[in-house]
Amino acid sequence: MSILVDKNTRLLVQGFTGSQATLHSEQSIEYGTNIVGGVTPGKGGQVHLGTPVFNSVHEAMEAVKPNASIIFVPAQFCKDSILEAADAGIKLIICITEGVPTLDMLIVKKRIDELGITLIGPNCPGIITPGEAKLGIMPGSIHMKGSVGIISRSGTLTYEAVKQTSDLGLGQSTCVGIGGDPIPGTSFVDVLKMMQEDEQTKAIVMVGEIGGTAEEEAADFIKENVTKPVISYIAGQTAPAGKRMGHAGAIIAGGKGTAADKIKKLEECGVHIAENLLQIGAKAKEVLS
Amino acid sequence: MNLHEYQGKELFKKFGLPVSNNKVITSADDAINACRDIGGSKWVVKAQVHAGGRGKAGGVKLVNTPDEALDFANHWLGKRLVTYQTDSNGQLVNAILIEECTDIEKELYLSAVVDRGAQRIVFIGSSEGGVNIEEVAENTPEKIIYEPIDPLTGPMGFQSRKISKVLGLNNEQSKQFSKMLPQLTDLFISHDLSLLEINPLVITQGGKLHCLDAKINIDSNAVYRQPEIQAMHDPSQEDPRESEAAMHDLSYVSLDGNIGCMVNGAGLAMGTMDTIKYFGGSPANFLDVGGTATQERVSKAFKLILADPEVRVVLVNIFGGIVRCDLIAEGILAAIEEVGVSIPVVVRLEGNNADIGSSILAESNTEIVSLNNLEDAAKKAVELSK
Numbered sequence: 131m132s133i134l135v136d137k138n139t140r141l142l143v144q145g146f147t148g149s150q151a152t153l154h155s156e157q158s159i160e161y162g163t164n165i166v167g168g169v170t171p172g173k174g175g176q177v178h179l180g181t182p183v184f185n186s187v188h189e190a191m192e193a194v195k196p197n198a199s200i201i202f203v204p205a206q207f208c209k210d211s212i213l214e215a216a217d218a219g220i221k222l223i224i225c226i227t228e229g230v231p232t233l234d235m236l237i238v239k240k241r242i243d244e245l246g247i248t249l250i251g252p253n254c255p256g257i258i259t260p261g262e263a264k265l266g267i268m269p270g271s272i273h274m275k276g277s278v279g280i281i282s283r284s285g286t287l288t289y290e291a292v293k294q295t296s297d298l299g300l301g302q303s304t305c306v307g308i309g310g311d312p313i314p315g316t317s318f319v320d321v322l323k324m325m326q327e328d329e330q331t332k333a334i335v336m337v338g339e340i341g342g343t344a345e346e347e348a349a350d351f352i353k354e355n356v357t358k359p360v361i362s363y364i365a366g367q368t369a370p371a372g373k374r375m376g377h378a379g380a381i382i383a384g385g386k387g388t389a390a391d392k393i394k395k396l397e398e399c400g401v402h403i404a405e406n407l408l409q410i411g412a413k414a415k416e417v418l419s
Numbered sequence: 420m421n422l423h424e425y426q427g428k429e430l431f432k433k434f435g436l437p438v439s440n441n442k443v444i445t446s447a448d449d450a451i452n453a454c455r456d457i458g459g460s461k462w463v464v465k466a467q468v469h470a471g472g473r474g475k476a477g478g479v480k481l482v483n484t485p486d487e488a489l490d491f492a493n494h495w496l497g498k499r500l501v502t503y504q505t506d507s508n509g510q511l512v513n514a515i516l517i518e519e520c521t522d523i524e525k526e527l528y529l530s531a532v533v534d535r536g537a538q539r540i541v542f543i544g545s546s547e548g549g550v551n552i553e554e555v556a557e558n559t560p561e562k563i564i565y566e567p568i569d570p571l572t573g574p575m576g577f578q579s580r581k582i583s584k585v586l587g588l589n590n591e592q593s594k595q596f597s598k599m600l601p602q603l604t605d606l607f608i609s610h611d612l613s614l615l616e617i618n619p620l621v622i623t624q625g626g627k628l629h630c631l632d633a634k635i636n637i638d639s640n641a642v643y644r645q646p647e648i649q650a651m652h653d654p655s656q657e658d659p660r661e662s663e664a665a666m667h668d669l670s671y672v673s674l675d676g677n678i679g680c681m682v683n684g685a686g687l688a689m690g691t692m693d694t695i696k697y698f699g700g701s702p703a704n705f706l707d708v709g710g711t712a713t714q715e716r717v718s719k720a721f722k723l724i725l726a727d728p729e730v731r732v733v734l735v736n737i738f739g740g741i742v743r744c745d746l747i748a749e750g751i752l753a754a755i756e757e758v759g760v761s762i763p764v765v766v767r768l769e770g771n772n773a774d775i776g777s778s779i780l781a782e783s784n785t786e787i788v789s790l791n792n793l794e795d796a797a798k799k800a801v802e803l804s805k
Contacts, residue, residue, distance in 0.1 A: 205640065206643065206644065228709075229640045230640060231611055231638055231644070232611075232613060232640060232641070233533070233608060233611055233638065233641065234641075236533065236538060236539065236540070236570055240538075240570055240571070269770040269771045284684055284685060284687065284690075285684050285686065285687075286682075286684030286686060286687035287686035287690050288686075289687075289769075289770060290687065290690070290793070293738075293769065310685055310686065312533065313533070313535065313538055337686070339685075339686050339689060340689070342536075343535065343536055347536070363690075365686050365687075365689035365693060366689040366692075366693070367696070368674075368692045368695075368696045368702060369689055370672070370674065372504075373672045373705075374639070374672075375670070375672060375685055375689055376684075376705065377685040377686070378638075378639070378640055379535070380685055380686075385553060405697075406693065406694060406697045407690040407793075408694065408793060408794050
C-alpha cells in the first residue's frame with residue numbers, strides 16, 4: 131500500500147517535448163514509471179521517448195487511458211493545462227511549474243474542488259512511491275521503500291528528509307511535495323488524511339516553512355485525527371520579516387507566519403519537532419523505536 | 420512588487436474611486452506651480468517611498484503656503500527617509516506627492532488581500548482607521564469584518580451592505596460604497612494585486628467617502644502580464660543586490676552575517692541559513708539559484724554573493740533534483756575563474772550527478788573544500804567565518 135501513486139499509475143506528461151519535461155520523463159521511465167504518452171499542442175502524431183505525443187489531453191485520454199498527469203508547461207499556460215486535464219477526466223494532476231499567478235490558482239482551486247480532483251502543486255517536486263512510481267523531478271536514487279510518509283512545501287528539503295530516512299534504513303511509503311505557493315492544490319491536511327489511512331505509513335514527516343497558516347491547520351487536524359507519530363521541521367527560523375524567501379508563499383506578513391509560532395502550535399498538538407533539518411531522520415527513528 | 424502611493428492613486432482614479440486632486444513632482448522647482456495648479460490654500464505634501472510609517476518619520480506634512488511645499492521638497496528630494504518599516508539606511512525619496520487638503524470627519528480602514536486560508540480575495544473593513552490594523556484585530560476584533568468574494572459571483576450588494584454596517588456608514592455613504600466595492604474588486608483582479616490597502620479611507624466633512632492613502636502590492640508571478648504595472652516599477656526602492664538578482668531570475672535576500680550561501684530550492688536555502696545559525700555562524704544572505712540553474716546563472720549568483728564585503732566564506736549547498744550537480748560544479752569553477760575568489764568556498768553536492776560534480780571540483784586546481792555531508796560542510800563554513 132501507499133498513497134496516490136503506484137505500479138498501476140498510467141502517467142501522461144503535459145508539455146512533453148520541452149527540455150525539462152524530457153529530462154525528467156527519461157528519469158521517471160528509468161525509475162519504472164509507466165509513462166503512456168504526452169501532450170504538446172501542434173506536435174500530435176510524433177513519437178517522443180518511445181511514447182506517442184498528442185495535441186490534447188482529450189485525444190490522449192481516448193488513445194492511451196492515462197489516470198494521472200504531470201504538467202511542465204510554462205507558468206502562463208498552467209491554468210489552461212490543469213483545467214484541460216480536469217476537463218478530460220484525469221483525477222490526479224501534478225503541476226511542477228513555478229510562478230503560476232495566484233489569481234489563476236484561485237479559479238483553478240475552486241474548479242478542481244468541484245470536480246473532486248487531486249491537484250498536487252504547483253511549484254512542487256511531485257510525488258514518489260519508492261519502488262513503484264516516480265511522478266516528479268526528485269532524484270530517484272536517494273529513495274528507499276519503507277515506512278515513513280513525507281509531506282513538504284519544499285522540494286530540496288524533502289530530498290534531505292528522504293536521504294536521512296533512507297540512510298537510517300527507515301525508507302519511505304510515499305513522498306508528496308505540496309509546493310511552495312500561497313494557494314496549493316493540496317494541503318498538508320489532505321495528505322495527512324491519506325497517510326493516516328495508509329497501512330504502509332508508520333510515521334509521518336511534515337516539512338513546513340514560514341508564511342501562511344497551513345502548518346497550524348495541520349496541527350489542529352493532527353491533534354484530533356492522526357494517531358500515527360508526526361515529526362515536523364519548519365524552515366525559516368532565521369528568516370527576516372516581510373521578505374519573500376524564494377517561494378511565493380514563504381513570507382512573514384504582519385508578524386504572522388513565523389517559524390516560532392508554527393513550532394509552538396505543532397508542539398502543543400503533540401507533534402515531534404526536529405529543531406534542525408539534520409535531525410529529521412534521527413527524530414523519525416526515535417519515535418518509531 | 421510594490422507601488423508608490425501616487426501610482427496607486429492613479430489606478431484608483433482610473434477605476435472611478437475618489438482620490439484627492441494631486442500632482443507628483445520629482446524636482447523641487449515644480450513645487451510652487453504644482454500647488455497653484457491644484458488650487459486652494461492648504462496642501463498635504465508626502466514623500467513617496469515604498470514603506471509605511473512616513474507620517475511619524477516626518478515624510479508627510481500639512482503646508483499652508485506653496486513656499487512651505489518648496490521647502491519640504493528641497494529638504495526631502497534625493498534624501499533617504501527612515502521609518503519603522505525601513506532598515507537604518509531608509510528609502511530614497513525621488514518623488515513628492517502634493518495633494519489638496521481633505522477635511523476629515525472620520526477615519527476608517529479598508530483593504531483586500533488574497534486570503535490563503537479562505538482561498539478567496541477577502542475584503543477587510545474596520546471603523547477604526549489610520550491605525551495599525553493588527554492591533555485593532557488583537558484588541559477589538561468586533562470592529563473588523565472579513566468578507567470573502569466568490570470568484571464566480573464577484574462582490575454582491577449584500578456584501579457591500581455588510582461591510583458598510585461595520586464601517587458605520589450612513590445610507591448615503593453606504594450607497595457610495597456599493598459602487599466602490601465592485602470598482603476595487605475589478606482593480607484587484609484586472610491588475611493581479613496581492614494587497615490593496617486604504618488606510619485611512621475617510622469620511623470627509625462633506626459626508627463623502629474618500630481614499631486618503633493607497634498601498635498596492637502586485638503578485639510577482641503575474642507581473643509578466645501587466646505592462647502598465649511593469650512601467651511603474653521603481654528599482655530605487657529595492658536593495659540593489661536584490662534587484663540585480665531578480666534580473667537574473669535569482670531569489671536573493673541580503674542579511675547581516677558573513678557566510679555567503681548559494682543553495683538550490685527556497686526551503687533548503689532557509690534550512691541552510693538555520694543550520695549555519697545552529698552551529699554558531701551567521702548567514703550573509705538567502706539565495707536560491709532556482710530549479711533551472713544554468714552555468715551563467717550560477718556564475719551570477721556567485722558574483723552577487725562575493726559583492727558583499729562582509730562575506731568571509733561561501734557555503735554552496737546543492738541537493739540535485741532539477742539542477743544537475745555537474746552543471747553547478749562547472750558554474751562554480753567558471754565563476755571563480757571569472758571573478759577571482761580570494762575567500763574559501765565550501766561546497767556540498769548531493770543528489771543528481773553529485774559524483775560527477777564532486778570529481779569536477781576535485782580535479783580542478785582551486786581551493787575548494789568539497790564535503791558531501793551538510794553537517795560537516797556547515798561546521799566547516801562556520802569555522803572558516805570566525
